[in-house]
Amino acid sequence: QVQLVESGGGLVQVGDSLRLSCAGSGRDFSTYIMGWFRQVPGKEREFVGGISWDGGNTAYADSVKGRFTISRDNAKNTVYLQMNILKPEDTAVYYCAARQGQGTWLPTSKINYAYWGQGTQVTVSS
Numbered sequence: 001q002v003q004l005v006e007s008g009g010g011l012v013q014v015g016d017s018l019r020l021s022c023a024g025s026g027r028d029f030s031t032y033i034m035g036w037f038r039q040v041p042g043k044e045r046e047f048v049g050g051i052s053w054d055g056g057n058t059a060y061a062d063s064v065k066g067r068f069t070i071s072r073d074n075a076k077n078t079v080y081l082q083m084n085i086l087k088p089e090d091t092a093v094y095y096c097a098a099r100q101g102q103g104t105w106l107p108t109s110k111i112n113y114a115y116w117g118q119g120t121q122v123t124v125s126s
Helices: none
Strands: 003-007 010-013 018-025 032-039 046-051 058-060 068-073 078-083 092-100 120-125
Touching: 003 092, 018 032, 018 092, 018 120, 032 068, 032 078, 046 068, 046 078, 058 068, 078 092
Parallel strands: 010 120
Antiparallel strands: 003 018, 018 078, 032 046, 032 092, 046 058, 068 078, 092 120
C-alpha cells in the first residue's frame, strides 16, 4: 500500500511553468506505475500522463504532449509533473495515482489506479 501527497500547485499566468510533486510513503515505491490526472468541476477526471516503475516509459494526453513532462526519483519516493506553457484550460485539481506493476503498460483510465492523493489546485489566469 502507498500513500500519496501532492504539492506545488498554485496560481500562475498564461505561459508560465509549474512543477508538481507527488511524494509516496510506504515501501516499494519503485514497484508502482504512477499517473497524473486532473479534474474540473462537473467533468470526469482525465488522464494527463503516466510513467513506468523505472521511469523508462512515459505517456501523455494529446492536450499536454510537448508541454508537460513526467519524471520520477525512486530514491526520494517522488514523481514530478513539469508543466510548461500553461494555458487557462489547464486549470484543474491535479491528482497523482499509483498502481503496482513493473511492465511497460501505462494505463490511461482512472479505474486502473488503486491509490490516489488528495489533489492540488492549479489555476492558470489569463
